[in-house]
Amino acid sequence: MFSIRQLCFTYTDTENNTVMPMSFELQAERGEILSLIGPSGSGKTSLLNLIAGFIQASAGQIFVDGEDIQQLPPAQRPVSMVFQSHNLFPHLDVFTNIALGINPSLKLSVDEHQSIEDALVTLGLEGFKKRKPGQLSGGQQQRVAIARALVREHDILLLDEPFAALGPAMRAELIMALxxxxxxxxMIxxxxxxQPADALLASKHTAFIDNGQVISIQKTSELLNxxxxxxxMSYLGSE
Amino acid sequence: MSAYPVLAILAFMVLGPMMALLTVTGVSVIESESLSFWKSAYLRRVLIFSFWQAFLSTALSVSLAIIVARAFARYGCFPFRNLILKLFGLPLVIPAVVAVFGLVSVFGTGGWIPLGRDLYGLNGILLAHIFFNLPLAVRLLLPAWKSIPEQHWKLGQQLGMNSWQQWKYLEWPTLRENLPGVGVLVFMLCLTSFAVVLTLGGGPKSTTLEVAIYQSLRFDFEPAQAAVLAALQLSLCATVALISFRLQKLPEVEITSTALQCPVDTNTLKLNAVILLAAVVYVAMPMIAMLFEAFTGPVRQVLSNPALWRSAALSLSIGMIAATLSILAAWLILRSASDLYYIKRKHKAAYLEMAGSIVYVVPPLVIGTGLFVLIAPRFNVFDWAIPIVILINAMTGLPFAIRALGPAMRQNKMRYQRLCESLNLDGWNRFKTVDWPLLRKPLGLAMALVTALAMGDLGVIALFGTPETTTLPLLLYQQLGAYLMSEAAVTAVFLLGFCLLVFWLLEGIIGGRENV
Structure with missing residues (x-):
């Protein structure tokens, strides 16, 4: 079980001189993907950054199976994150990019080597391990990022528009695999x-975020209607 | 008017002196006396020292710059970040001879950290070259850190990378793309450095090719020997320029105050602060020492000397005329280049812009030597001193003018050409409403920079200068040579203040104060 209680953060944009107080309240079940949708600048990515520990909340708690992880530094949180782009280090091959997820010093045991091989097979990347990211398609690169998240064996997987740059067919295929x-x-x-269509395909439940708050969590099909x-309504453009 | 007349003048200014040099060198090679010069221990020593000091200066400046730039990048935002960046931009406009005086005030006999006679020779040259090139390299390397994607820093954090692992996986791969370009640029600057070696070089043991050329012309009256040295310097510079062309990736200089969001612990933060402080002290100390010495010196006596004001007026005239010529040439070259970019002939446009940077391959002193050799048999070269100094300074400023104006002119053409055509906006109307508002800022910067550089130049003027044509840097050099240190301190501060004032005024008047 994963829950967020009164997680507060004040977003400050010094360039545009804007300040937006945020306060999140959320619950998610294991074994399913919870989609987060909402207008640009509503606080979706900030919420993921707060969970990952990249930015510090001023108050509130993040519970994973009853344990508060809010005070832990990013490296100690049971979290893996996949971004829209720049997930991979371009000068390292696929295997090394994944191996970094287990140990940044790259000292791996036999079992850890095997877990990388397994992840490559699971994501359909066998035969690609010596390739550099530049030699892969956009979809394959995102698969490598997901493979790295898998070998880390952390409970929480955060996905920040991971398929935004992919075509519809590739997106659907990856969502189903994920x-x-x-x-x-x-996992949580x-x-x-x-893309509302992605949420519909990926998630039983979806949260709608606006103005730094979770406005509603519902079954995806219900929320979209x-x-x-x-x-x-104004986000989805419904009449 | 197209760029071709400018290119023709440039070609004449380079090829004429070079032909003269090659003729003299060719003749001299056959003569047995000159043949022995080719094989002399003196020439070998000069060559080895030129390379050695340039190599050491580059290695020290760039490796220290990496440490300082990393501390800068990882320290994040702090109140004086912008001010320090501006301070690191100062060595670009400070006349070399002024900086040398500042270093002598700190490290010379009676200075704050006295090195005594050890200052003169390799030590002094290295200290001066680090003073000039460390800040330059820091400004050139800083953008490498900014180009690391934010996601990579977040990944590093999430994967628990320590400082060494962040360096290995995140920073070094980005940095190493820029290092060869920065290294070759600094090497070239040190190889062609004249004023520093002239003033801090310790006699025959610490002479570079540039200074040897000057000595051959001004002291030994040996144009043939100078021609041989100039031909050697030319081939060395051409080789380095060729290498630099192959490694041409050079980042844009950081001019913003934004810092990357890279988390660091308190101890690292303290270490970064110490590194930054040390770098700031090293760059600021010579200027502070010089100011201190000047204000306790004979200020009234120096300022009431008519020679100082004559020199100042001459320096200002040389600077302004050279800068105007330089900007005009840059404008014509860039206008043609932009037209070529617009019709997608990028390579031809790039070659055209590169032609303006010919002084990178043929150093000003080599052109000066060639002109000396070319003119001397027919006229009194010293009568032609001012026009020659102006022309060569205009050529020296041309790459800076092209670099400052180029991106804005290109962007202006690409973005607004179609719109202007559709509105039938051309000629004066277009210049008034579109070009001037968009280009005045880089134009002001180019004008200010080239004027300040020409005003502070102690290169070609040292070759051609006479008591009647003494510029401020030459006056300062003469005072230093005569050990009039108190007078020199006042002149140095006057020259520095004058250059900065002219820079500030020109940038403000032409560029305007508001951001466009």
Whole structure:
């Protein structure tokens, strides 16, 4: 079980001289992907950054199976994150990029070597381990990033628009693969997306975020047809 | 008017002196006396020292710059970040002879850290070259850190990378792409450094090719020997320029105050602060020492000397005329280059811009020597001193003008050409409403920079200068040579202040104060 209680943060944009107080309240189940949708600048990525520990909350708690991880530094949180781009180090090959997820000193045991090989097979990347990221397609690069998240064996997987740069077919294929992995490994996954179709495909439940708050968590199909809330209607463009 | 007349003048200014040099060198090779010079221990020593001092200066400046730039990048935002960046930009406009005086005030006999006679020779040259090139290399290397994607820093944090692992996986791979370009640039600057070696070099043991050329012309009256040395210097510079062309990736100089969001622990923060402080002290100390010495010196006596004001007026005239010529040439070259970019002939445009940077291959002193050899048999070269100094300074400033104006002119053409055509906006109307507002800022910077550089130049003027054509840097050099240190301190501060004032005024008047 994963929950966030009154997680507060004040976003300051010095260039545009804007300040936005945020306060999040959220729950997610193991084994499923919770999609996060909402307008640009609503706080979706900030929420992921708060969970990962890249930015510090001023108050609140993040519970994973009853344990508060809010005070832990990023490296000690049971979290792996996949970004939209720049997930891989371009000068390192696929194997090394994944291995860094286990140990940055690259001193790996036989079992750890094997777990990387397994992850490569799971993500359909066998035969690519000696390639550099520049020699892979966009979809393959994101698979490598997911493979690294898998070998880390952390409970929480954060996905910040990971498929935004991919075509519809590749996106659907990767979402299905990811959904199966999250379900099999009983992970907690949060995925920021700008595509309602992706949320529908990936998630049983979706959260709508606006103005630094979780406005609603519902079944995805219900949320996407919600006519009662003005924010959701104006975001989705519904009449 | 197209760029071709400018290119023709440039070609004449380079090829004419070179032909003269090659003729003299060719003749001299056959003569047995000159043949022995080719094989002399003196020439070998000069060659080895030129390379050795340039190599050591580059190695020290660039490795220290990496440490300082890393501390800078990882320290994040702090109140004086912008001010320090500006301080690190100062050595670019400080006349070399002024900086040398500052270093002598700190490290000379009676200075704050006295090295005595050890200052003169390799030690002094290295200290001066680090003073000039450490800040330059820091400013050139800093953007490498900014180009590391934010996601990589976050990944590093999440994967628990320590400082060494961050360096290995995140920083070094980005930095190593820029290092060869920066290294070759600094090496070239040290190889062609004249004023520093002239003033701090310790006699025949610490002479470089540039200074040897000057000595051959001004003291030994041996144009043939100078021609041989100039031909050697030319081939060395051409080789280095060729290497630099192959490694041409050179980042844009950081001019913003933004810092990357890279988390560091308290101890690292303290270490970074100490490194930054040491670098700031090293760059600021000579200027502070010089100011201190000047204000306790004979200020009234020096300032009431008419020679100082004559020299100042001459320096200002040389600077302004050279800068105007330089900007005009840059404008014509860049206008043609932008036209070529617009019709997608990028390579031809790039070659055109590169032609303006010919002084990187043929050093000003070599051109000066060639002109000396070319003119001397027919006229009194010293009568032609001012026009020659102006022309060569205009050529020296041309790469700076092209670098400052180029991106803005190109962008202006690419973005607004179609719009202007559709509005039938051309000629004066276009210049007034579109070009001037968009280009005045880089234009002001180019004008200010080239004027300040020409005003502070002690290169070609040392070759051609006479008591009637003494510029401020030459006056300062003469005072230093006569051990009039108190007077020199006042002149140095006057020259520095004058250059900075002219820079500030020109940048403000032409560039305007508001951001466009």
């Amino acid at each position: 959904k199966e992995l999250v379900s099999r490994r009983k 996954a949060l995925m920021v997306s700008h 919600d006519r009662k809330r003005q924010e959701i």
